Amino acid sequence: MQRIPPFLLLLCLSLLLWACGSEAEPKSRKPSEPALPQARYLESDDAASAQDDEELLPKAMPAAESEATESEAPKSEAAEKKHVRSWKRSQILPHQSRLKVGDKEELPQEALQVKVRIDGFRARVLLDGYYRNDRKQQFEGTFQLRLPTGATPWYLAFGKVELERKLPVLIGDVLYSPEEARKMGMLPEDVLRDRFKSFKHPKQARLLPRRKAAYAYDETVRQRVDPALMEWSGAGVFSTRVFPLEPGQLHRIVFGYDVDLSKLGSDWLYRLDLPAGKMRRSVDIELSKVPGQKVTLSTGEDPQEAEGRLYWNLSDPETRTIEVRISGPQNLALCSIDPKTGPYLAARFTPEFEAKESDLRQEEALFLLDTSLSSGPNAFPIQRKLLQAILETNADRIARFNVLFFDVGARWWMSSWAKNDAATRKALLAHTDGLSLEGATDLEAALRQAAQPSFLPASAKSSYPVFLLSDGAATWGEKAGHKLSQILKSSERVSALFAYRSGMSGTDLGMLTRLTRESGGALFAVTSEDQLAKAARAHRTAPWQLQAVECDACSDLMLAGSPTVIYPGQALTLVGRGHPKDGAEVVLKLRRGSAEQVVRCKLNARIDSELASRVYGEVATRGLEDYSWALQAEAEVYASYFRVAGPSCSLLMLESEAEYQRFGIQPQEHSYFVKKQPASQLLAQARAKLAGRLRDAKAEFQAMLTGLAKAPGLNFELAKSVQLLIDELPVESFYIASKPLTPKLLTWKDISGKLSEQLASRKLDYDNVSAEAKRRFDLAGAADAIRALSSLIENRPGDLVLLRDVAYSTEAWGRGDKAYHLLRTLAEKRPYEPVNWLGLARCLRSMQAEELALLYYEICLAGTWHERFGEFRKIATMEYLHLLRKLSKEGKRSRVLDYAKNRQESLGREFKLxxxxxxxxxxxxxxxxxxxxxxxxxxxxxxxxxxxxxxxxxxxxxxxxxxxxxxxxxxxxxxxxxxxxxxxxxxxxxxxxxxxxxxxxxxxxxxxxxxxxxxxxxxxxxxxxxxxxxxxxxxxx
The missing domain is CATH 2.60.40 (Immunoglobulin-like)
Known part of the structure; x- marks a missing residue:
């Protein structure tokens, strides 16, 4: 039987949901602990758990231009009229909804109902999933989902389906009718009210500050009760648990999120992919009717019309992909009024101004090509075509180039510049055909190589643009956007970074936006193959510096992504407070060199939509999160008020009001702060006050200590002597640097056959991956073993159990520098777990960052940790003393030598060994x-x-x-x-x-x-x- 090549297997995509943790009977020798009421926790961190590609829930096609400052290459009139098609997606993509109750076990899904409301460029999606526990045992369930790019959750509820008149409950008894669906609201307060007949005792999640939610979750779990927590894991990845799944019963999960529509040519497109499997499916779509718009449904059904809205109902549709295509007026504005905080505006528009080719001529260019697991199966072929198109289309400008392939490691294709001719391009494409796509994504390593390529001598005077061909979702190494962008800003070589997004899920728009913005580049939307040629030349257009944005009758104006330069064809999202008049204009004041220009963009249609305020809330929250260590409290307030789950806030579901009160979780009234503290003013004040300090590692370390003092579940007080030491240490003591990974086994032929198939399908088996990592460690060393094992992280970046698992193996293989950032993620998410800080201290010591390691050991000793961590202080003291004695014995000139000798004496009295x-x-x-x-x-x-x-x-x-x-x-x-x-x-x-x-x-x-x-x-x-x-x-x- 002929074996299918792995590259062909990459054309198949499926997402396998996973289950984390295990429970078994406690030791018989220890008395059981009293169970507290059940709780559920839905987390969302910059970390859900699984980045698998058989999504738990169906998803709308990600927007081509949502929340980021993207550009489309200027289009000709003929191109505008052409019916543009998006990238071909895998035909066997199941989008299976899976509720896991073990590493491999799952419960069947019996039905899915989807309600979609489309207002202009925005869609709100509400899903009712029905799962039956067909076993005789009660379970805790785990599911993970990766949402469409740019989507944000706003609702979660879980409970048993109950009917007064009939047992057992059959699925046909609970599905709501098209008439009922039309009456159902799409606000949080509407959901349970509209489902009361069959959803009598559900648990509804609350949006809370991330650390407080995580602490309440972990404490509830510790009492042998399983709550639900949804955490963000970056790039739209979320994870959640649900409990109890009672034997023989039908259970319902209700989940809501918002997402922007994508743009194909001049049309708006909404795409919904339904899961495979034997289940009932029902889809209800409603759309705000705008004069002059033409709306078509891919299944061909005609809508019903009522009160200015169009309605479709699809019962058990034969197709698994449903598309709504909207042509007509562009530059749309959504408006809403919040009774507590006032009117809001959210507009999507594309300014029109003449495109001028840049006079800047650079003959060299670098390409950063993502070869991590997430690049397969569909993204890598697109990135490869982009690479080819950019080189071919710009052969008149790019005379020499090089390509960096990166995942957890980073390696150059050539040891010097390569000539941009047909033969070289052919050799490059042939080389990429054989590359294996595995491992996590170390964006930091790639950007450091771009800023200072190892193939160039330090004295070389090269200056070049950088083309990033990646989804931008960093799962390894440094993940903080302000630190990564600083790598580019501090480089004298990088003239600009350009990035592209194809509409594939998993893209970190926030990261790509920040990197392109702060390097003077741009993010271009390439949602179809027809746009390749234009996109390949788009960077040649001279941009304009954005000086100001105005809109009559509106204030607190912000552009999503905070762009500083504007390219022709760039779609922008504007939010603010107030309501513009019909036909109002958005005014952009631009500058290019000594030239100035005022561009006016008429808003062609105004739609009254309750979604406007949440679009504002998302843009405001993401802006505040860019300054997270300085504006964390403000970001939490905005995220809580506008229900924006993400890095600042998570959705937590506990059993009862008493449980919330046990953790000091009281309903908060944030409306006064939101009304009186406009987000744009908070951002302006932060930029002025913190100019330059955002990249100050010492200031960030001190902010971290301040956060620890406020962390729930932890009493933390640093001694005055340690504070004094921190003040005396220079900034460079707080920077860390790790050595790059240089794996050698980089092609499909280097991977065992069974694992190559799993990588292609992204159905990873933990045991197979672990065995392959051990094989490679024995064969080629730590770098190759880490590349193999890190695929688990890439597939499930928010799985804290896996993070610690991979960190331990990485440290045991002698690469504590690579375990550091995994443990740092754990410490940020769970600051009240002391083993995270102890692990960080060990890693820093292995990196020879002994001054910083000393401070992390002091963190271990400064906390009053929960007694469940046993004699943690004694063990931390043992490790710390080991370091202090080494420093004193070596007697090297050190800024901490005097402190180390004094501290050794005091701790020696405590740990007498x-x-x-x-x-x-x-x-x-x-x-x-x-x-x-x-x-x-x-x-x-x-x-x-x-x-x-x-x-x-x-x-x-x-x-x-x-x-x-x-x-x-x-x-x-x-x-x-x-x-x-x-x-x-x-x-x-x-x-x-x-x-x-x-x-x-x-x-x-x-x-x-x-x-x-x-x-x-x-x-x-x-x-x-x-x-x-x-x-x-x-x-x-």
């Missing part, structure tokens, strides 16, 4: 799991939680029973013989069908002595109550 023949520490990646450290000494004595002290002096720290550890065994004076180190696994999550944990083991022989030896390794635990051997240590005396 100078050396130990054997010291073992374990920690693990799954919360609410109990993993016990066991050591069998040569004489047969067994040191464990019930016998923590042995005759020869072995000591074991307190048993940690609720997740992460750490636990430590110390033996100052060992006897001759073999010491058997084992781990005993007790999973505590009983509402999962399957799960696994990973343990990071640190073994010191002759700790603190002349012949000290350090070993780090990881072991995978799967079977509950099973004892796993970790290591055997031979000590000779």
């Amino acid at each position: 100078d050396r130990a023949d054997l010291l073992v520490v374990i920690e693990w990646n799954t919360g609410n799991s109990d993993i016990d450290l066991h050591v069998w000494e040569p004489g047969g004595e067994h040191c464990y939680y019930e016998h923590p002290r042995t005759k020869i002096g072995g000591r074991l720290t307190r048993d940690v029973t609720q997740g992460y550890g750490p636990e430590m065994y110390v033996l100052p004076q060992a006897q001759h013989g073999v010491y058997q180190i084992k781990a005993h696994y007790f999973a505590r999550r009983r509402n999962r069908a399957s799960a696994r944990s990973k343990v990071l083991v640190t073994i010191y022989e002759d700790w603190g002595g002349k012949y000290e030896k350090l070993t780090r390794k990881t072991i995978k635990l799967e079977e509950n109550k099973q004892i796993h051997e970790v290591a055997r240590v031979q000590i000779d005396k």
Whole structure:
């Protein structure tokens, strides 16, 4: 049988939802804890959990120009009239809705109802998914979803379907009719009211500041009750849990989000993809009728019309893709009135002005081509065509070029500039055909290479544009937009960065917008192959500097993405307060060199829509989040008021009002602040006050400490002496740099056949990926192993269990510098978990950033951590003392040497151990799991939680029973013989069908002595109550 080439497999896309965590019976020796009322938590961080490509929910096609300052290449009249088609998508894309109850187990979906409201350029989508637990056991369910690019959730509810007259509940009894659908509202307060007949006791999520929501979630989970949390994981990726899924019962998940329509030529397009599988499907679409518009539905049905709106109902449609295409008036304005905060405007328009080719001539260009897992199966062929088109179309300007292929690593195609001729381009395309698409996305590594290419001598005077061919979703390395953009701004070589978006899901519009804006480049929309040639030349057009924007009768005006330059054909989203008159104009004041221009854009249609205020809220919140460490509180207020789930706020669902009160979560009235503090003023004040400081690593570190002092579930106070030390340290002490990864196995032929098929379909099996990573580690080293294993992160970037899992393996392979940012993400999301800060200190130490490592150890000791973390302080003190003694012993000139000597003396009195023949520490990646450290000494004595002290002096720290550890065994004076180190696994999550944990083991022989030896390794635990051997240590005396 002939094997299908992996490249062809990339044409197939499917998204496999995953389940995180495992629960099993608690140890019989320990009394069960009283269960608190159930809770559910829906998180959303810059982190949901799965970036799988079989989406949980159907999705609208992402907008080609939503929320970013994108440009379309100028179009000819003939092109405008041509019926433009979007990029061809995989024909077997299932968009399956899956509710997971284990690593591989799932519950069937019986029906999906979709209600869509389209107002101008915006759509609001509300989905009712019905799932039946056909098992005899109660479960906790997990599903993850990647929303359309630019989409933002605004609603989540979950509960059991209940009918008074009939049991069991059949799906036909609960689906609402077209007449009922037409009457249903699309505001949060409407959802439960409209579903009351069959949804009597649902739980409705609240939008809360991210850290507060996460803390309430974790504390509820710790009580062996499963809440629901939806967290953002970047690029529209979200994850959530639901509980309880009662045996034999039908359950309903209601989920709502907003998304911009895409633009194809001069038409607006809304696309909805329905999941595959045997289930009932019903779709109701309504649309605001605008004079002069022509609306067509891809299925051919004619709409019903009532009160200025068009309605369609599709019951069990045969097609899985439904498109609404709208032609007619452009430059649309949405208007609404919030009774508490006033009127709002949201407009989408394209200014028209003459295109002039730039006089700037640069003969060299760099291309950054994304080869991470997320580039397959559909994005990479588009990026490859863009690369080819740009080189061919601009052969008269680009004489020499080079291409950087990047994922977790970054490598240049050529060791010098390549000539831009037909033969070279042919060789390049042939080379790309064989490249494997795997691993996470390290955007930082790519941008650093663009700013200072390793193939160029430092003295070279080259200046060039950079073309970024990527979705911009950073899942590895540094992820903060202001830090990444600074790499470009500080480079004397990069003249501008240009990026492109094709309408594929998973694109981080915010990141692409920021990078292009702050480098003086642009983000171009390329939503069809017909636009390739024009898009390939679009960067040649000379841009205009944006000086001001005005609109009569409106204030607090902001453009989405805060563009500083405008290109011809660039679509813009304007929001503000107030209502423009019919026929009002948006006025743009532009400058290019000494030339000035005023461009007027008439708003051709005004639509009264409740969506306008939320578009304003999204733009305002995203702007405030750009200054997150300085405007975090303001961003949280705006996100909460306008229900914008994302980096600032998450959706949390607890069991009862009493549960919210237990965590101090009270309804907040933010309307006064929103009304009196316009977002544009807050942003202007922040820019003026913080000019230059946003890239100050020391100021950011101090802001982090301020945030820790306010973090829920944590008492944190840094000693005055540490504060003084921070003040004395220079800014450079707070910058970190890691060495690049240089994997060698880069083609499909280097990958085992089974895994290559999984990578192509993105149905990754944890065990297969782990086995491949181990194989590559043995064959080629850490870089290749990390590239393989990091695919798990790329596929599920918000899965905190996986983040810790991969971080542990990366650290054990000797690349703590690459584990650092994974642990930093964990610390930002869960600041009240001390093991995150301890891991960061270890990583910094491995990077020789000893001054900063010292401060992170001080963070470990400055917090009063929950008692469930056992003797964390003792273990942190042991590690810290190890560093302090090293610094003092080496006696190198250091800015912290005096502090280190004084601190060593004080901590030495607390941890009275100078050396130990054997010291073992374990920690693990799954919360609410109990993993016990066991050591069998040569004489047969067994040191464990019930016998923590042995005759020869072995000591074991307190048993940690609720997740992460750490636990430590110390033996100052060992006897001759073999010491058997084992781990005993007790999973505590009983509402999962399957799960696994990973343990990071640190073994010191002759700790603190002349012949000290350090070993780090990881072991995978799967079977509950099973004892796993970790290591055997031979000590000779």
